Amino acid sequence: MAYHRYDAVIVGAGGAGLMAAIQMAGKANIAVVSKLYPPRSHTGAAQGGISAALGNTEEDHWQWHMFDTVKGGDYLVDQDSAEVLAREAIDAVLELEHMGLPFNRTPDGRIDQRRFGGHSRNFGEGPVRRACYAADRTGHMIIQTLYQQGIKHNVNFFDEFHLLDILFTDDGECCGVIAYEIKTGELHTIHAKTVLIASGGYGRVYKITSNAIAGTGDGVALAYRRGIPLMDMEFYQFHPTGLYKLGILVSEAARGEGGIVVNGEGEAFAARYAPTMKDLAPRDMMSRFIYQEVKEGRGIDGKDYVLLDVSHLPPEVIDEKLPDVTDFARVYLGVEPKNEGIPIQPTAHYAMGGLPTNNNAQVILDPAGTVVPGFYSAGESACVSVHGANRLGTNSLVDLVVFGRRAGRHMLEEIQSRELAELPANPEETAAKEIADLLNRDKGERVADIRKAMQEVMMDKVSVVRNETGLLEAQKEIADLQEAYRHIAIQDKGKRYNTDLLEALELGCMLDCAETIVHGSLVREESRGAHYREDFEARDDANWLAHSMISRKDRGFEVQKKPVKITIFEPKERKY
């Protein structure tokens, strides 16, 4: 057992965690804990861009960005939060540039901008160039730049430490975390005034996903186990253009630069569904269009995929603006995008739901917004909610920079005003028991079997299109898998780099995330954004213009509704 004391501990070294760390570096005693080396974080896989109404290439206003965010989220977005996002995006992007981020440039040396799905001029009139980008590796440049700044500011990194538990006092104040040192197997109690969960999403609950293998929802699930409700878990985004069977992301920038999606008849079908935005309709819609085309037999050769075609674009646009994604097609599918379409299918991409927070990234406990002292979340692990029922492309990067920054700044204030809360007795008890159980059990269920079953049922029954029958089946299966999980056995019993053990722990977290996704989907009897119910096809504002907050109660779940904050834009039917 090792003991550390800090003003702030940040769990997760992706964009949100590092942005928060940089705010606090030099001003407070902080630690950044990550199960990966920071530049391996999944922020680095983001491709297309980060939106901000800079207006560098054409007229744009943050109000337009805010509107697109609200409409894109099918009006489940809290509009005060969307205003923060759209306003502060401008300053945040400039701050990234000042930190050294190598954005692509316009001929006059400004940050270049391009089109992206759902981003429009003048409240929906047509596409606008809002996404600031660095080729198609914008996320890579963000993670590199922020890690570099972390080094510059001497941030204290705990690389390859795995989160095992989040600590609270009896009064419900957050007071630290328990982390497992992957290299040695030692438990570390990190006692802190404030804790930021910036541990990312949980796309690995699905079979086909763009997410890294590390995307297992650890921070979200561990908070849920400690009684923190999770918000809007039923809203899980499927990105329309994942490489067929692999799920590897092909950026929306491919369509922003002029690419089109075509069906087995060679038709650019998006225009039939979304006459104004066409292929730049938001992701939830594009994914459903693809689902519908495939269902009606218009997939390629009648199969379950369609083609993303960029072959008509000038070769230099492909080489200079889409080099990585076209390389993925070459490497993994043997397809030359300059000559032929790229086989694609929707891929599990982004969790709109997560730990409920206010605009200062403070985690809240109930629909009234009661703050959990000392406890924060930002980035994909959080639900502010700026993405509502469906996130717009580029807004994840905006979210983690804007709200990571807000988290860091507010934590600094709280560090000044709060005493260090006392740790509970035997803080490591739960974590130590979990590890010991896994190491001591010699015979039992196999992690890989349970994980595969979970990923398949989530893909089949809880993805782009859902219905009650399927969700009930999924609910039963996830419950059975949870039971099986209590009897797993692992082979590696060692202390050093026991990745067998880590995969088991991660599966436990994923199952918790999965059960909330399924239950949330079952309860929400409407269709909104990424949550589409065949048996309730309409959006139901009378009953469901509300966030869901789900908690585990003895033998079941409790779901509370939290009203959506509407400031400017009254809900309207969503057309593109």
Place this chain on the structure above:
Amino acid sequence: MEITLRIKRFNPEQDQKAHFEEYKVEVEPNDRVLDALNEVKWYQDGTLTYRRSCAHGICGSDAMRINGRNRLACKILMKDLGKRITLEPLMGFKVEKDLLVDMEKFFDAYKSVKPYLIADDAPAAGERRQSPEQRAAFDDTTKCILCAACTTACPITWTTDEFVGPAAIVNAHRFIFDSRDQGSATRLQILNNGSGVWRCRTIFNCTDACPRDIKVTEAIEQVKRALLYEQV
């Protein structure tokens, strides 16, 4: 098709020295080496240890020696390898367990070149200006994912700890040739000695190993020229 993975195993908790173990795995031609490794770990031997995360060549976790060459396990497909595939950890770094090596030395070298923008002239409003041509001057070296494939492919790093290694130079290059940066002189000074660029023997192993197709040797040569002729 069935292939055989021949994997160099070493667990310091129980082994005196490294040894090879063989695993037969059923794979598709388009499967990645990482898929085959996962197949072994998940269904045959849970103790097999390696790093991985994004699984598509972006995060830099899974560099290893695949049939003797430094490659990312997630970026090499079965169809491009034979039916017997040898997997070994990167050379020159301490093996922690199986295919997983100690990266501390690598990150220390990276940090030693001050890999961050040094500039105190951020405008009060708006961005710093940089022309597309100025931006292009360092584009190639911005692609680095810190996987260590280049550094551990360099024979010089196999024999000495003194050389900073190609990856650190690549990341120094990324700033030295950035028109916004004011720290070039400091970085060039750091590299202007026997543990810096002058240790490079222009062997090109680094360039061959880079999974991001960075022209590593060229970047190192540009830094050398910057030192010799003040061409920045």
